[in-house]
Amino acid sequence: MEKLKILVVDDESRMRKLVRDFLIRKDYEVLEAGDGEEAVDLFLEEKDIALIILDVMMPKMDGWQVCREIRQYSKVPIIMLTAKSDERDELLGFELGVDEYISKPFSPKILVARVEAILRRTGHKEQEELLEAGGIVIDKAAHQATLDGNPVELSYKEFELLTYFLENQGIALSREKILNHVWNYDYFGDARTIDTHVKKLRSKMGEKGEFIKTIWGMGYKFEVDR
Incomplete structure (x- = not known):
């Protein structure tokens, strides 16, 4: 679109x-x-x-x-x-x-x-509200994530982080870039806060947490293993 x-x-x-x-x-x-x-x-x-x-x-x-x-x-x-x-x-x-x-x-x-x-x-706003990858479904309108059809409880920032990963599949994302897009100008501090949120997100996603790859010295990349 x-x-x-x-x-x-x-x-x-x-x-x-x-x-x-x-x-x-x-x-x-x-x-x-x-x-x-x-x-x-x-x-x-x-x-x-x-x-x-x-x-x-x-x-x-x-x-x-x-x-x-x-x-x-x-x-x-x-x-x-x-x-x-x-x-x-x-x-x-x-x-x-x-x-x-x-x-x-x-x-x-x-x-x-x-x-x-x-x-x-005015009827213009009909952007994609559902994102899907590897059994993960993000419903942006309902602010709900499911794993293989099962709801998963995420904090607001965890949901925004997972959404950003799905929207940028296969793209290497620096911590600074993630911070700017997910936290906007609300957060002034250490970009390592990303690592803490990724760790919590991975644990809630179970084996699907492996889709979030660490790029050492840079940040992360979301990639579904084929």
Whole structure:
């Protein structure tokens, strides 16, 4: 299934990078624009953008004008970002057909949660919810793992770790990469916390724990023995 495209529009490159990094972790394709004119041109050129994250205060053309321009052609979901916390701005946004309105500063995780909620509501979010390998089945929607049809009790991080392994079968993953994807920016500390979680995960998986191979001096690789 093709990745859903999200257009991030903000004149601050640091802000675009922060939002982009969180969205890419959730397997979205991210397009960027640094001003309103570029955003409109990119939207009209691409045509299959699923959602727009749009800053209000920008050079050349502000977010409100971008919204007006795009609404002439499309009802694509729009999340508006603003440094102002002004009720009039919020009302104007909804009048222009803005789906969500988020004031800066904001939590990137909350923003991503809003993105996913809107895409589910608009029928776009139908990404693969079941993963299977070697008798292990991950149901992402139910947050449940089974081994040969038998449920296995995993902690939240163990489930996320196993899911990440199944999504990257056969790929060597460094501890740092695992830490960035499973723990995001929540954890600041020793990457050896991965080893502790892998040890617990292996013990709960029984003989299937052998699918998680140790790559000495680097990290791990999930591989089903044929």
